[in-house]
Amino acid sequence: MFHRLSTDTLNWILITGVILFIIEITFFGGGMIISALFFGLFIYVGWKRFHRLWGKAFFWIGIISLVFTIFNMMAIRFLVIVGIILFILNYSKSKKKPDHIQPHITAEENENQETIMKTKPLFDHKIFGDQETTNQSYQWRDINIHGAFGDRIIDLSNTVLPDETAIISIRHLIGNIEIYIPYEVEVSIHHSSVFGRAQIFGTRHRKLMNQSLLYRTEKYDSTYPRVKIITSLLSGDIKVKRI
Known part of the structure; x- marks a missing residue:
């Protein structure tokens, strides 16, 4: 359904939703937002003690309450209505003029086609639950994930980093991040957090309030292997230590 929309149309739908979201916060006190955050906390606590x-009671009460709270927001109602309208229009068009899929590759396209290989990522995007690297040896692949609730643990001692900059990028809402790095690996760390704490090697930050931290080891610019870590948290702690 959405593949028929142009990027501009989809962007305008999202922008309208964001405007309605801002109007609700500005003129209606943002009560729904506070409720959503409160029930999100219920879900997180329940999941950690599931x-x-x-813990099970907290989790399911939080899920059910969060769903009702979200669907009471103007922005979500707008997006649901738009989704229903698009579905009806798309279904109507498909009945009148069905899509005919006929693959066609010209000789020129075939000659210029570049061979690429699909690689399975170390982590998948996961809304709920914890994730950690395996305890056995594994082949390194750059990490680029986002999630909502749970902890993320990455241990680099069971892999061999390439002679180039390895990337770890994690965007997360609520939970803790732990990264264990071998002593011979150089590190650059860029961490941002709304609420939380940080322990980066021997340096501790006991209270982060909407702050960003940027650290790097002394030989990062000139020595391999090295890893670049970019993390962002709404609420949670980060720990980066040698192993």
């Missing part, structure tokens, strides 16, 4: 009965 093995207990009260």
